[in-house]
Amino acid sequence: MQIVPVGPAFGAELRGVTLADVANDDAAYAEVRAAFEEHSLLVFRGQEVTDDRQLAFSRRFGPPEVTKVGSLGTGTHFITLTTIGPDGKVVPPDHRYAMRNKANQLWHTDSSFKSVPALTSILSARIIPENGGETEFVSTRLAFERLDPALQRKLENSFAWHDYNHSRSKIAPGLASPEERAALPPQCWRMVWRNPVNGRGALYLASHAYAVDGMDAVAGLALIEDLTAAATAPGTSYVHKWESGDVVMWDNRATMHRGRPWPADEPRLMIRTTVSATDADGVTAMRPSRQAAE
Numbered sequence: 001m002q003i004v005p006v007g008p009a010f011g012a013e014l015r016g017v018t019l020a021d022v023a024n025d026d027a028a029y030a031e032v033r034a035a036f037e038e039h040s041l042l043v044f045r046g047q048e049v050t051d052d053r054q055l056a057f058s059r060r061f062g063p064p065e066v067t068k069v070g071s072l073g074t075g076t077h078f079i080t081l082t083t084i085g086p087d088g089k090v091v092p093p094d095h096r097y098a099m100r101n102k103a104n105q106l107w108h109t110d111s112s113f114k115s116v117p118a119l120t121s122i123l124s125a126r127i128i129p130e131n132g133g134e135t136e137f138v139s140t141r142l143a144f145e146r147l148d149p150a151l152q153r154k155l156e157n158s159f160a161w162h163d164y165n166h167s168r169s170k171i172a173p174g175l176a177s178p179e180e181r182a183a184l185p186p187q188c189w190r191m192v193w194r195n196p197v198n199g200r201g202a203l204y205l206a207s208h209a210y211a212v213d214g215m216d217a218v219a220g221l222a223l224i225e226d227l228t229a230a231a232t233a234p235g236t237s238y239v240h241k242w243e244s245g246d247v248v249m250w251d252n253r254a255t256m257h258r259g260r261p262w263p264a265d266e267p268r269l270m271i272r273t274t275v276s277a278t279d280a281d282g283v284t285a286m287r288p289s290r291q292a293a294e
């Protein structure tokens, strides 16, 4: 296996390894897992992807999430991200599918609004537009390490509230349905996720974050916005231009990402699997010792 760096001080393409190798071979998994802990973002090119292969690969890293209510693929281990409607045609720009793609274009980490956050997301390209539709990534580990030590210490002892409805309401009021809102109450997480393997901290931020526990609402949101701006400053991102056969996985503990727009009349179909974080991934230390009052 060859590790080829792709991004500004994070991210790597792995060559000479397939999804099936990782699914079937302990040594291949161990090598890929070590690269994941170190590089936060892994690119696999030229893969022969099927749903079954993607899921078998995903299961190596931990328990796969069951897709939430309101997403395409609900009740399965797959999330379908698409602008192709049930009739096989590309949906209009005001369709719910298209609006959800807009919400994905805000900087976020996946599943911070869930009661169990995500270790990693695995995304495969199935139908890709000619132009645009890239996925852009930043390292929130490097962003954390750029902050001054006093702020690092403060954040390590701070907790932020995350709510799916918050990020969706930035796109359109009511985009999160009443069922989704009921199923996804706000969650509170430490603002720094320390990787148990290498000890490095990362900002745990997302478009879903709306308040800092114990801080005035306006000041808390301003802090979240300032940290997001610093984490996504020009020159810090890796932009993945999708090609057929690409699979990209990222560490939701140590990165943020956003989708990039593409022409509204071009179809795009991506399949995501998501793996829940476990105690071994450091999730226990992320929970507040007391549930703060909202």
Ligand SMILES: [Fe+2]
Pocket (backbone or CB within 6 Å): 104, 108, 109, 110, 257
């Ligand atoms: Fe995402």
